[in-house]
Amino acid sequence: MSVDVEAVFRAEYGRAVAVLVRFLGDIDLAEEAAQDAFTTALAKWPETGVPPSPAGWIITTARNRAVDRLRREAKRDERHAEAALLHTPDAPAEEGPVRDDRLRLIFTCCHPALAPQARVALTLRLLGGLTTAQIARAFLVPEPTMAQRVVRAKAKIRAARIPYRVPRDADLPDRLTGVLAVVYLIFNQGYEGAPELTAEALRLGRLLTELMPDEPEAVGLLALMLLVDSRREARQDEHGALVSLPDQDRARWNRDLIAEGQSLVRRCLRRDRPGPYQIQAAIQAVHSDAPTGEATDWAQIRQLYDQLMALTPSPVVALNRAVVVAETEGPSRALDLVDALDLDGYHVFHAVRADLLRRLGRPTEAVRAYEAALARTESAAERAFLERRRRELLRT
Known part of the structure; x- marks a missing residue:
């Protein structure tokens, strides 16, 4: 897939499918029509160039292909009528609170x-x-x-x-x-290398807070995404490798996003109806509070992770909590907690073990753990980070 078509695909596929589902009332047909349109774009755009409105071109092309398919498959007048309806420029308006x-x-x-x-x-x-x-x-x-x-x-x-x-x-x-789970996973996928998805998740998060302003978890999710996204520019070095949070240049953090996210966290605190996204946002707010050169308040973060574990006990939350335990009780206690988790397929689990083993002066085991993490991730930035840490241990 060419760079232009791939970028449009990431940015507009969801919109195209959403519009087509509303027109067609069928998921499979909407997906097939959208994919067919992108295939057509892949063949035509290198010669004709990207149209002024790529999303509009994709949606129109997909709708026309769906109409053609319905006509070919039509066996009754009703099917012809359905296909004719799809030629109207706009789908029938629907009443309801969700307009996007x-x-x-x-x-x-x-x-x-x-x-x-x-x-x-x-x-x-x-x-x-x-x-x-x-x-x-x-x-x-x-x-x-x-x-x-x-x-x-x-x-x-x-x-x-x-x-x-x-x-x-x-x-x-x-x-x-x-x-909320969908929006957050779209955000996470974008954060791993597709900025169009990150922007879309933030857009959806803002729409949710407008639609449901009295739902603190919706507000908490938006705060969480803003605070995490505020560190995007500092997350990779000049070679594209990940930079761990303690090593990031805080001058590169987006202070406007931090201010907006912290304001939303304070709004959640005033409601006093804690939930998982609100607690995660509060954790990120504590990280963003620490001035350059000063220590993070790990004790406060530990308390927040204890609350999160009480609300949503899961191996991934336990793994993140163990990272904080390493700062409050030491790497030995944290390693005991990590080794009790069943997360062998998760690359972050092995990366955390590797770092703890490195800090405990067990380089041979740490190298093996870094290799296990490398075998389980395809992210170029994460692989560059893990490879660098592995090489550093091999040189010692």
Whole structure:
């Protein structure tokens, strides 16, 4: 895929699918039409150039291809009528609180009839344009397992006749947990090297806080994303390798994003209805509070991780908490906690073990742990960081 088409794909695939689902009422047909349009763009744009409105070109082309397909397959007058309807420039207007096509599709896919992980996986596939392999890595499960979940989710939607319509106000709170999970995973995928997805997640996060201003977890998620994104420019060195948080040049942090994120954290604290995203945002706020050259308040972060573990006990949260324990109780205690976790397929688990072993003066074991982390990540920036740490140990 050429650079131009690939960039448009990452930025606009979700919008195209969302609009097409509203037109067609069928996930598979919408996906096929969007992918067909991008394939056409790949063939035409190198010769004709990228059109002034790439997203509009993709959506129009996809809709026309879907119309052509429906006509070819039509066996009854009703099918012809359906195809003719699709020639109208705009889909029928729908009443409801969610007007943004992409956000509406997220709420639609996060239907209570679907299993929670299936909701998130399906929406990431549709809105993020992520491959099944990328989604599987985000969930720390094998790719075939994730493929089955996506297929089952689509089948469930068809079998249960779940309508593609604007959710009512009363439907929104019950679907919010899945929606927030989708937006955060899109953000994380973008943070790993697709800035278009990061921008889209932030846009969706702002829309959610406008739509549901009294939901503190929506506010907490937006704060979390803003505070993490504030460090984007300092996260890699001039060679593209990751720079760990303590080594980052804080002068390169975006102070406007930090101020906005911290303001939202204070707004959450005033509500006093703590939830996982709010606590994670508070952790990031503590990190952003430490002035250049001064120590991070690890004791406060430890307290926040204890709260997070009480709310959402998971191996990944426990792993992050262990990193903080290394700062408050030492690397030996932290290594005991890490070694008790079942996260062998997660590259960060091995990277954390490697760092703890390095700090404990066990270089041979640390090198093996870095090699295990390298074998489990495809991120160029992370690999450069891990390779550098590994080489440093081999030279000692």
